[in-house]
Amino acid sequence: MRRSLIIFTAVTKNWMRSRSGIFFSIMFPVMLLLVFGAIFGGVGGPSTYGLFVQNLDRTADGTPTELSDGFVEALNSTNTFDIRNVPVDADATSYARDSLGPLGGNIRILIIPDGFQDDLLNGTLKVRVGISYVTLLTMYEFFERYLSEAERMAIQQGLAQMGQYNASIPDRDTSLTLILDASDQSSAIVKGIVMNIASAFNYHLVGARAVINFTEESIAVRQFRTVDFYVPGIIAAFIMSNGIIGVTTNTTEFKRRGIIKRLSITPLSKIEWILGNVLSQTLLNLMLTAIMIVIGWLLFNVQAIPDVYSLLLIFLGSLMFSGIGMVLSGLVKDVEAASAIGNAIAFPMMFLSGTYFPLEFMPEFLQSFARVLPLTYFSDGLRYAMIYKYSEGIFTNMAIISVLAVAFIILGSVVTRWKEK
Amino acid sequence: MAKTVVEVDSLVKIYGSLRAVDDISFELHEGEVFAFLGPNGAGKTTAVEILECIRPLTSGSARVFGYDVTKGEDAKEIKKRIGVLPQDFSALDKLSVKENIDLIGRMYERKLDTLEVIKLLDLEDKTKERFENLSGGLKQRVGVAAALVNDPQLVFLDEPTTGLDPKARREVWQVIENLKKLGKTVFLTSHYMEEAQVLADRIAIINKGKIAVIGSPQDLISRYGGLKTLVIRKGGKKLARTLQDRYGGTSLNEDEDVFVKVDDVKEMWQALSTVTDISMLTDVYIGREIEIQTPTIEGVFLRVVGGKITEEGELK
Numbered sequence: 001m002r003r004s005l006i007i008f009t010a011v012t013k014n015w016m017r018s019r020s021g022i023f024f025s026i027m028f029p030v031m032l033l034l035v036f037g038a039i040f041g042g043v044g045g046p047s048t049y050g051l052f053v054q055n056l057d058r059t060a061d062g063t064p065t066e067l068s069d070g071f072v073e074a075l076n077s078t079n080t081f082d083i084r085n086v087p088v089d090a091d092a093t094s095y096a097r098d099s100l101g102p103l104g105g106n107i108r109i110l111i112i113p114d115g116f117q118d119d120l121l122n123g124t125l126k127v128r129v130g131i132s133y134v135t136l137l138t139m140y141e142f143f144e145r146y147l148s149e150a151e152r153m154a155i156q157q158g159l160a161q162m163g164q165y166n167a168s169i170p171d172r173d174t175s176l177t178l179i180l181d182a183s184d185q186s187s188a189i190v191k192g193i194v195m196n197i198a199s200a201f202n203y204h205l206v207g208a209r210a211v212i213n214f215t216e217e218s219i220a221v222r223q224f225r226t227v228d229f230y231v232p233g234i235i236a237a238f239i240m241s242n243g244i245i246g247v248t249t250n251t252t253e254f255k256r257r258g259i260i261k262r263l264s265i266t267p268l269s270k271i272e273w274i275l276g277n278v279l280s281q282t283l284l285n286l287m288l289t290a291i292m293i294v295i296g297w298l299l300f301n302v303q304a305i306p307d308v309y310s311l312l313l314i315f316l317g318s319l320m321f322s323g324i325g326m327v328l329s330g331l332v333k334d335v336e337a338a339s340a341i342g343n344a345i346a347f348p349m350m351f352l353s354g355t356y357f358p359l360e361f362m363p364e365f366l367q368s369f370a371r372v373l374p375l376t377y378f379s380d381g382l383r384y385a386m387i388y389k390y391s392e393g394i395f396t397n398m399a400i401i402s403v404l405a406v407a408f409i410i411l412g413s414v415v416t417r418w419k420e421k
Numbered sequence: 422m423a424k425t426v427v428e429v430d431s432l433v434k435i436y437g438s439l440r441a442v443d444d445i446s447f448e449l450h451e452g453e454v455f456a457f458l459g460p461n462g463a464g465k466t467t468a469v470e471i472l473e474c475i476r477p478l479t480s481g482s483a484r485v486f487g488y489d490v491t492k493g494e495d496a497k498e499i500k501k502r503i504g505v506l507p508q509d510f511s512a513l514d515k516l517s518v519k520e521n522i523d524l525i526g527r528m529y530e531r532k533l534d535t536l537e538v539i540k541l542l543d544l545e546d547k548t549k550e551r552f553e554n555l556s557g558g559l560k561q562r563v564g565v566a567a568a569l570v571n572d573p574q575l576v577f578l579d580e581p582t583t584g585l586d587p588k589a590r591r592e593v594w595q596v597i598e599n600l601k602k603l604g605k606t607v608f609l610t611s612h613y614m615e616e617a618q619v620l621a622d623r624i625a626i627i628n629k630g631k632i633a634v635i636g637s638p639q640d641l642i643s644r645y646g647g648l649k650t651l652v653i654r655k656g657g658k659k660l661a662r663t664l665q666d667r668y669g670g671t672s673l674n675e676d677e678d679v680f681v682k683v684d685d686v687k688e689m690w691q692a693l694s695t696v697t698d699i700s701m702l703t704d705v706y707i708g709r710e711i712e713i714q715t716p717t718i719e720g721v722f723l724r725v726v727g728g729k730i731t732e733e734g735e736l737k
Contacts (some may be wrong), residue, residue, distance in 0.1 A: 010513060259513065287704065
């Protein structure tokens with residue numbers, strides 16, 4: 001144990017004095033947190049989507065009709081859009097492209113057609129009359145047996161006239177045109193919001209209200225935002241990459257330069273060497289966690305605070321990924337190959353383990369694949385421990401990680417060569 | 422009779438079809454500097470690493486301080502008593518000289534004061550310097566310091582000057598001479614003839630895994646070094662031809678230096694008097710200076726192995 005601590009101190013010092021080591025182990029994840037935090041942490045106010053609106057529905061004096069203007073106002077009131085008006089006589093697409101300038105941007109155009117107000121009123125009237133007719137007919141059928149013959153005749157006559165009137169109203173609906181770029185990742189969001197507003201507009205005009213409503217409850221014990229959910233994911237991903245890329249390249253480099261061979265000639269044993277390295281990785285990962293939490297808390301008011309289970313998971317995760325790193329470094333000879341293999345394993349794992357987006361977003365075969373990736377369990381475990389406080393989830397993932405950690409450390413010890421051939 | 426520190430008997434190491442070490446036997450005695458001299462791939466490092474207990478042997482036996490290198494518990498005892506400068510020594514780049522020497526020293530139960538070792542290797546002004554900032558020669562000195570920090574009885578120095586410039590090489594030689602003065606037993610491997618000749622008490626010339634000859638430099642030179650050579654600098658073709666006619670055993674190099682092989686002192690005087698006669702009785706120019714070259718280990722190697730070792734360590 002004494003020698004392990006000496007190795008731990010030396011390897012940690014060596015790492016802490018390496019600018020590239022610090023950058024890839026600490027600064028890079030922090031930068032990623034800043035990016036995610038800026039996107040999902042509410043910094044700088046809510047983000048808006050640019051939307052060009054061409055309102056072709058005008059009165060005789062050229063001003064927008066009341067309803068078309070109201071619709072644009074409704075879009076504006078969501079605070080989701082940065083609306084830019086397109087002149088009536090312009091080609092909307094060309095105008096939008098010119099307005100965005102040489103650097104471009106996402107083209108999103110809503111065209112409100114000429115006659116929008118008339119069609120809307122007409123359609124509204126038809127819907128209202130239609131609803132009234134059906135309502136009265138239903139009531140008549142219900143109360144028919146209580147009515148006299150004369151009353152029945154009078155109502156039937158009235159209903160027939162109402163039906164005729166409804167049929168005489170032209171069947172004209174209005175249709176908005178939404179021009180979106182298929183490559184625009186936000187197009188689905190923009191489309192959804194515009195459709196929601198159109199529906200609300202429809203409801204309002206016909207005097208209806210939604211009868212199915214939602215009450216939203218979070219299963220998290222505290223109030224969290226999206227950025228809180230990313231923090232455990234980013235921590236998990238970089239503990240993984242520190243192990244798989246960092247340990248693999250460092251150990252291969254130590255091996256190539258004969259540092260491991262030099263140490264093997266002393267009374268230091270292989271297990272003491274491995275333990276020293278794992279302890280160093282654990283410290284590095286705890287530092288990473290602490291820095292991420294502090295920065296997240298200071299800048300984005302992140303609430304995900306690690307508890308004793310999180311710390312235990314971080315230790316087990318460090319053990320597991322260091323073990324994988326040792327297995328890889330035992331199998332490759334040169335640093336370039338170690339780095340390439342480490343990256344080839346770490347990066348797909350980072351994106352396929354539900355770290356940055358839910359597994360449900362992925363095709364089924366990828367979801368099945370994610371279930372065999374160690375990062376999936378580590379990331380889930382950390383999220384359960386830091387966010388949901390869900391004991392069963394914590395212990396299940398912890399058990400899986402423990403088994404994998406032991407297996408990889410044993411395998412790593414076997415393939416780490418302490419004696420030449 | 423000095424105590425035997427290393428005993429190797431019929432040692433063999435085989436990799437597939439290659440016999441890297443092929444039935445070698447030798448002993449190393451307390452306080453001596455023993456050198457393995459041979460080209461790259463001769464089996465020097467393989468043999469040394471077997472003695473350092475980091476490489477298994479195929480057959481034969483090897484004992485260090487009486488401990489068997491193949492036994493786990495014995496290996497622990499051996500490791501406590503040896504210091505090693507491996508070939509291409511390297512250390513943790515971001516650690517200082519002192520921290521790196523300390524790292525190795527603290528692996529042992531018993532160690533010397535790191536600063537004393539630093540002083541011994543004349544590294545005092547580099548104590549806090551990071552390893553990555555040192556020159557090749559200084560790095561080797563750190564390697565030697567790390568090899569001495571556990572106060573070993575036997576020090577292995579595997580190719581300690583390979584890749585160093587002549588100045589750095591001389592500095593390392595000085596360090597090895599100091600080790601000898603301190604009474605350490607040193608096992609040196611090298612492909613530099615001069616290094617082995619200057620530093621070693623005994624040399625084993627090794628090639629293709631086999632020890633060709635073994636003995637003190639003087640012994641090897643007298644046995645295999647061949648004749649002394651009388652060299653007449655810038656003597657020219659005319660002198661060479663005249664000497665060849667009158668005396669024999671004469672050759673000429675590209676620089677017009679004339680070489681005359683002489684077997685002993687008597688022959689040397691005969692050759693010299695011939696040169697004097699030529700000078701006095703003829704108009705042949707007899708050159709600018711005359712010197713006597715004694716045979717070296719290089720000559721021994723040439724005769725025994727049948728080739729020369731290049732600066733890079735290849736056999737030519």
